[in-house]
Amino acid sequence: MAITDIAVYTHLSPHDIESLGDELDAIRADIEESLGARDAAYIRRTIKFQRALDVAARVVIATSRSKTGWLVGTAALGFAKSVENMEIGHNVSHGQWDWMNDPEIHSSTWEWDMVAVSTQWKTSHNYRHHVFSNVLGEDDDLGFGVMRVTPEQPWQKRHLLQPLQNVFLAMTFEWGIALHGLDQRRSRSEWIAQGKEVLRKIVRQGAKDYLLWPALSVRRWRRTLCANATANLLRNLWAYVVIFCGHFPDGTQKFTADVLETETRAEWYLRQMLATANFRAGRFLGFASGNLCYQIEHHLFPDLPSNRLAEIARRVQPLCDKYDLPYLTGSLSHQYASTLRVIHRLALPNAA
Template identity: 60%
Template sequence: MAITEINEYAHLTDADVEALGAELEALRREVEADRGLRDVRYLRRTILAQRALEVTGRALLLGSHKRPLWLLGTGSLALAKIIENMELGHNVMHGQWDWMNDPEVHSTTWEWDMVCASPHWKHSHNYIHHKYTNVVGMDHDVGYKVLRVTRDEPWAPKRLMQPISNIVLAATFEWGIGLHDIAVGDVLTGKKSRAVGIPQIQEFGRKIGKQVAKDYVLFPALTGPNFRHTLTANLTANLIRNLWAYVVIFCGHFPDGAEKFTVDTLDNETQGQWYLRQMLGSANFRAGPAMAFMSGNLCYQIEHHLYPDLPSNRLAEIAVRVRALCDKYDLPYTTGSLSFQYLKTLRTINKLALPDRFLRDTADDAPETASERRFVGTDRALGLKTAIAEVRRRRRLRRRASA
């Protein structure tokens, strides 16, 4: 099922893993020492662009009864919300700009433009997800408690609804993220202390109230007789932001090659093994400068997982170095076009809606679930990238022989 021995899976010795970790740590220190004015300028320009887009969108929607103005205003507002969510909110709350000691862009003070309260997200994402990345049973982002994305989770009849659940989650992504850390069901059943859960639910309720009042009452009301048109524009902008955030996040975590791990891998985990788990458990997608910016630079999800608190504008240059290290240690560097990565993710979600008896690949050698047992019978002297290619070659030959 999931990987239990990460060094064995990676075809690296203990010394290799620690050498890799040392090189990645040296890269971190190099970037930290180089942070400065160009990074500050990037952040300030991003904030200025985001605010200009939002003001422009709100102004255009004063005439939202006219379809061209509705379209332009909705588009501008959607872009502003995407930038605020992806390149600002997500990255600021990761602490990427804390080194500036500016309270306006500090992880402890930023509250983003979505219904999820920032303290809840920082706990479920910064702490749980990034510490226990893709560890089954520990990282709740593995399927978001809604989807089965690995065979390590037993099939249940409710999974037949997974294709529909996936669509609902995509459209309401900010609400799913908002509920993620609260675990209302656990509060109701007593698995989570009411002393902890009730205040969280109340804080979530207050954040919902602020967002609903702003987007669906105040700003529509400011457009007077165009209230209904502006209301639909705001709903549409939020929907676009939700769908985009969903696609970006899913393409970084669930395509083929984003591996899963058992809890056993955490036993005495070294820094090198933590770095290795981030590299094997994440996936990138190819993007030009504009798409990278709109994704919050999460097209470099591998690099983000290696260095979640380094400024996002540095990930493109870091990626060149990380890819070179993958080549040096014969490790896969999982990437592809956005559409290709999402189609592979969608295939996994729809496929795992079915009981395991309908699935063709083995539980140790499937596109979405693999373990070190997939390499039985292969040359252990091979590196991981080469070994995976050899396993795939043998599989193709077996299928041709049986055809």
């Protein structure tokens, strides 16, 4: 059931909740105070690595004559696209690197390599989702408007197809994000303008991936075309898995709009901790996921650099133990299996 009173649900006193908020504020202050050259070097190094890998992958795809060469090049291109999408695009657009005052690595200027428009995504995601995380009727990312992920969402016959819809969404995730960014709350003229902006982005992306790069391969254009389509599919599937594992496993809590009426900063922190889930990852898997294996910490501090989330997690988990709060984590396979159970279970009507 959706939570209507966070204090009652967690059995914490107002003093405890405020104390938790103070300790989380202290973590934020410590990280902000320590940001510096090491962090700036990390994001610049990551961008250089991603761009070099992208170029190298395309060279291998275009020049290799073997099936193995094509597979290696395509896998590398898919990984490069995933890094650009998650560790760079997602995190830069959150403003995690704005403190550097580098106009080329700034949330106001970065446009990522997929069909979704960054400015629209920042409204639907940074504001609607992160401010109102898992609040029914407020968080547009709660099922992305097409999936039923909580019993409080009214069941409809179309939800019987939800397991198949889930597969389709995974394969076309960037397109789902692009359409999700169209704000239904705007006036008709504003909505049309947004649609035109998405269409222009789709044309640019399509021309780059499915016309320009294949044309540069001349006689081997089919090989490059297939590689680009496959790499985009791999990026879509990986981004979908990471995002869904951070938001929809069993144990992630949903909330009624009542919690917003008198919500304090400390209660907002508490809601983020209850609404999200992590999955265990080493350095490589963490990097590949944009460090969104630390979704709890990311939701607590969405504008703090991703390379510091592992450090933050080592301080947040003991706080959960101290205040007897759940710290929802597990292996990637476990969290995804849990997510699938939710999706399949809620494809059916609520039990009487």
